[in-house]
Amino acid sequence: MDASxxxxxxxxxxxxxxxxxxxxxxxxxxxxxAREIVKRDLESRQAEYEREKAEDEQALGDKHGRG
Amino acid sequence: xxxxVLALVLFVLSGCGAAQIRHGHEVLNTITDVGDPTxxxxxxxxxxxRDAIIAREGTTYEQDRAAMDQIHEVCDPIVAGFEVLRGxxxxxxxxLDSGDFMGAAxxxxxxxxDLWGRLQxxxxxxxxLGRE
Numbered sequence: 001m002d003a004s005x006x007x008x009x010x011x012x013x014x015x016x017x018x019x020x021x022x023x024x025x026x027x028x029x030x031x032x033x034a035r036e037i038v039k040r041d042l043e044s045r046q047a048e049y050e051r052e053k054a055e056d057e058q059a060l061g062d063k064h065g066r067g
Numbered sequence: 068x069x070x071x072v073l074a075l076v077l078f079v080l081s082g083c084g085a086a087q088i089r090h091g092h093e094v095l096n097t098i099t100d101v102g103d104p105t106x107x108x109x110x111x112x113x114x115x116x117r118d119a120i121i122a123r124e125g126t127t128y129e130q131d132r133a134a135m136d137q138i139h140e141v142c143d144p145i146v147a148g149f150e151v152l153r154g155x156x157x158x159x160x161x162x163l164d165s166g167d168f169m170g171a172a173x174x175x176x177x178x179x180x181d182l183w184g185r186l187q188x189x190x191x192x193x194x195x196l197g198r199e
Contacts, residue, residue, distance in 0.1 A: 026164075041095075041099060041153060041156050041157055041160070042098075042099055042102050042103050042106060042149060042152060042153040042156060043103055043106070043107075043153075044150060044153060045106055045107065045110045045146070045149070046146055046149075046150050048110060049110050049113065049142070049146045052110075052113075052114045052117070053113075053117070053139070053142075056114070056117040056118065056120075056121060056135075057135070059121045060117075060120065060121055060131055060132070060135055063121055063131070064127075064128040064131065066128065
């Protein structure tokens with residue numbers, strides 16, 4: 001993933017991750033425990049998927065001179 | 068995996084307090100343990116299928132377009148499903164840690180398991196990619 005992809009992914013994920021860590025700490029977990037729990041959620045791969053899909057659509061257009 | 072998850076769900080729904088919260092997280096972590104590599108595999112498989120369409124020779128644009136659309140029809144719902152599952156996981160964890168383990172947390176865990184079950188039925192479609 002290029003730098004802009006990571007930035008977009010970070011922006012997409014940040015609110016939910018921050019909110020979850022806050023709620024876990026408020027519930028009595030240590031920050032380390034909260035981070036461990038957050039780390040074990042499914043990783044979002046949507047941005048990666050959409051980027052690769054767009055690149056391949058462009059490549060298909062280029063292949064047939066429709067880019 | 069299913070038996071382990073069901074046992075944990077039963078424990079969560081019948082237990083109390085801290086043990087329920089801990090085991091609720093274990094159910095969600097079990098989904099992550101299996102779901103995360105499956106999600107990665109699905110994204111890779113979709114990319115490889117599209118790459119094969121681009122690399123093949125002797126086909127018309129219409130043939131390639133149709134094949135690419137077929138891949139999107141399989142892959143888009145799988146990726147969307149994993150994202151919804153991820154959201155359900157996060158929601159269930161927040162509910163667990165707020166102490167609402169008989170209401171929102173239990174509902175969230177049930178939803179996550181249901182979503183995972185639906186994804187398990189979609190994943191085999193990846194094996195059909197690239198076949199004409």
